[in-house]
Amino acid sequence: MMSKLFEPFKMGSLQLKNRTVMAPLTRRRAENPELAADEMTALYYRQRSSAGLIVSEGSQISPEAYGYTFSPGCYSPAQIEGWKKVTKAVHENYGKIFIQLWHVGRLSHPLLQPDGQLPLAPSAIKPDGQVLTHEGQKEYVTPRAMTTEEIYKTIRDFGKAAKNAMEAGFDGVEIHGAHGYLVDIFILDGTNKREDEFGGSIENRARFLFLILDEILKYLKPSQIGLRLSPKSVRPDAVDSTPEKTFGYIIEKLNDYNLAYLHLSEMMSPETRLNPDFKSIIPFYRKIYKGTLISCGGHSHESANRMLENNEADLIAFGKPFISNPDLAERLQVGAPLAEPDKTTFYHGGAVGYVDYPFRDK
Numbered sequence: 001m002m003s004k005l006f007e008p009f010k011m012g013s014l015q016l017k018n019r020t021v022m023a024p025l026t027r028r029r030a031e032n033p034e035l036a037a038d039e040m041t042a043l044y045y046r047q048r049s050s051a052g053l054i055v056s057e058g059s060q061i062s063p064e065a066y067g068y069t070f071s072p073g074c075y076s077p078a079q080i081e082g083w084k085k086v087t088k089a090v091h092e093n094y095g096k097i098f099i100q101l102w103h104v105g106r107l108s109h110p111l112l113q114p115d116g117q118l119p120l121a122p123s124a125i126k127p128d129g130q131v132l133t134h135e136g137q138k139e140y141v142t143p144r145a146m147t148t149e150e151i152y153k154t155i156r157d158f159g160k161a162a163k164n165a166m167e168a169g170f171d172g173v174e175i176h177g178a179h180g181y182l183v184d185i186f187i188l189d190g191t192n193k194r195e196d197e198f199g200g201s202i203e204n205r206a207r208f209l210f211l212i213l214d215e216i217l218k219y220l221k222p223s224q225i226g227l228r229l230s231p232k233s234v235r236p237d238a239v240d241s242t243p244e245k246t247f248g249y250i251i252e253k254l255n256d257y258n259l260a261y262l263h264l265s266e267m268m269s270p271e272t273r274l275n276p277d278f279k280s281i282i283p284f285y286r287k288i289y290k291g292t293l294i295s296c297g298g299h300s301h302e303s304a305n306r307m308l309e310n311n312e313a314d315l316i317a318f319g320k321p322f323i324s325n326p327d328l329a330e331r332l333q334v335g336a337p338l339a340e341p342d343k344t345t346f347y348h349g350g351a352v353g354y355v356d357y358p359f360r361d362k
């Protein structure tokens with residue numbers, strides 16, 4: 001099928017072979033004491049390198065940033081060595097890959113934290129729900145409000161992790177600023193009740209994010225940095241009272257940064273995305289943001305084409321379809337049927353449901 005999705009795209013200094021992006025997907029396969037990506041991780045991403053751009057699963061920037069069992073980190077030498085296998089595999093197949101750097105903030109648990117400490121957050125507000133630990137499901141706890149010192153240490157951790165990522169051979173890094181994790185809960189006025197320079201006004205709540213960007217810019221070029229945001233909250237316990245004003249301010253300011261891209265996540269089903277009554281937040285922010293925009297959430301070939309044809313986004317990210325269709329970009333291009341992913345192996349199962357989805361018969 002002819003479509004804009006398969007036209008190449010120049011993103012900063014990177015030439016992408018098409019406009020499909022593999023969205024960051026938690027897979028929890030780093031089942032080793034080092035929490036390092038390994039040969040199997042490399043195979044998984046190698047199989048998916050026909051995407052124009054791969055964004056890796058979230059990789060914790062420090063031991064405190066950890067909240068998902070067996071997620072691979074980006075702070076230790078062993079982890080850097082692990083990621084080298086991944087970037088080599090993707091580049092051998094002419095793919096491009098950014099690593100997603102995340103700090104889960106309060107969406108963790110003492111059982112996942114160094115020395116059993118309380119997870120970190122701008123303010124001591126407990127999230128709703130449960131978290132999977134190495135000892136099973138546990139209720140979230142009330143996190144600890146970060147000290148100023150801890151805030152600056154975390155900013156430096158982001159910088160170090162970005163530097164590590166470049167050493168590991170990534171084409172760039174994506175800061176995870178979405179979905180109720182640490183950067184997001186600094187931004188949102190429902191979760192940030194601080195009374196210092198990191199809380200209160202929009203400018204203060206966005207300070208953490210912009211200091212992280214400035215720190216990473218000590219080591220990387222702007223064209224090597226992407227940012228993911230979810231201006232429409234995906235968790236009812238992590239919201240802002242004036243999201244368009246808050247994210248409008250941030251996204252306007254991002255115009256000065258010349259980043260590789262802004263990645264806007266709207267979590268939804270493909271049915272919702274295609275419903276004529278559905279109103280995406282993307283057109284609103286498209287008008288504000290001058291750089292490369294990625295749209296993610298519930299995309300099908302049809303919705304992707306529509307957005308690209310309407311010039312509402314430059315690149316389209318696909319998540320779940322990339323789990324079960326390693327050659328998703330090629331399948332979409334020739335109109336081949338798509339395989340459905342098995343939800344039971346999203347987060348565990350070793351090689352099963354990870355590297356064993358077949359390529360299409362040619």
Ligand code: PHB
Pocket residue numbers: 026058178179
């Ligand atoms: C997930 O594991 O389902 C997940 C993780 C990080 C996100 C979103 C979803 O940002």
